[in-house]
Amino acid sequence: QGMGENVIRFPSSAGIAGSVFTSGETVNIPDVYEDDRFNRAVDKQTGYRTKSMLCIQVTNKAGQPLGVMQVLNKANGPFTAVDELRLRAFCSQTSIAIENAQLFDEIVTVKNYNEAIIESMHNGVVTLSIEGRVTRANRAAVELLAGNTGLNLVSLHISDLFRDDDAWVAMAVEVVLQGSLTQPAMDESLTLPC
Numbered sequence: 001q002g003m004g005e006n007v008i009r010f011p012s013s014a015g016i017a018g019s020v021f022t023s024g025e026t027v028n029i030p031d032v033y034e035d036d037r038f039n040r041a042v043d044k045q046t047g048y049r050t051k052s053m054l055c056i057q058v059t060n061k062a063g064q065p066l067g068v069m070q071v072l073n074k075a076n077g078p079f080t081a082v083d084e085l086r087l088r089a090f091c092s093q094t095s096i097a098i099e100n101a102q103l104f105d106e107i108v109t110v111k112n113y114n115e116a117i118i119e120s121m122h123n124g125v126v127t128l129s130i131e132g133r134v135t136r137a138n139r140a141a142v143e144l145l146a147g148n149t150g151l152n153l154v155s156l157h158i159s160d161l162f163r164d165d166d167a168w169v170a171m172a173v174e175v176v177l178q179g180s181l182t183q184p185a186m187d188e189s190l191t192l193p194c
Helices: 015-023 040-046 081-120 139-146 164-177
Strands: 027-029 053-059 065-072 126-128 134-137
Touching: 015 027, 015 053, 015 065, 053 081, 065 081, 134 139
Parallel strands: none
Antiparallel strands: 027 053, 053 065, 126 134
């Protein structure tokens, strides 16, 4: 509260938070100035007067420490066992949110990598939705299937993309979409726009 965008950094082994991070023990202190582990420099840096503290380790689902959750200066007395239960539940939710954010970052990284590879390919690659609509087409596919027509392939249905002499492509894709694992088409010819 009142910190704005201030960030306080210290080693993971320093102070009460560091002790909780490394040991995993829950710390409930009615007066932090009576605890030798308390880092008074933080109060001096922020101008905040810490009195009571409840600090719990935040772990991932494998039990590895991610950080600590610390609440300060409870009104009307020291932190209770009920407060510990509530903070522990909040730490569990925080852990899930952190792990989800990390997984999302990993997924985005893999997605960006895959898209870069597909975009750099000389072969045309088209991605379709389960409804048979184009969701993505790399540059080579746009050049092959749209030529100089300026046609936007995204959202087109496969049957609008492959018609007339090339309708067999749309039919083969429909068969695959309806549950067939493969629909081979070797040495076939397509009529491409100029």
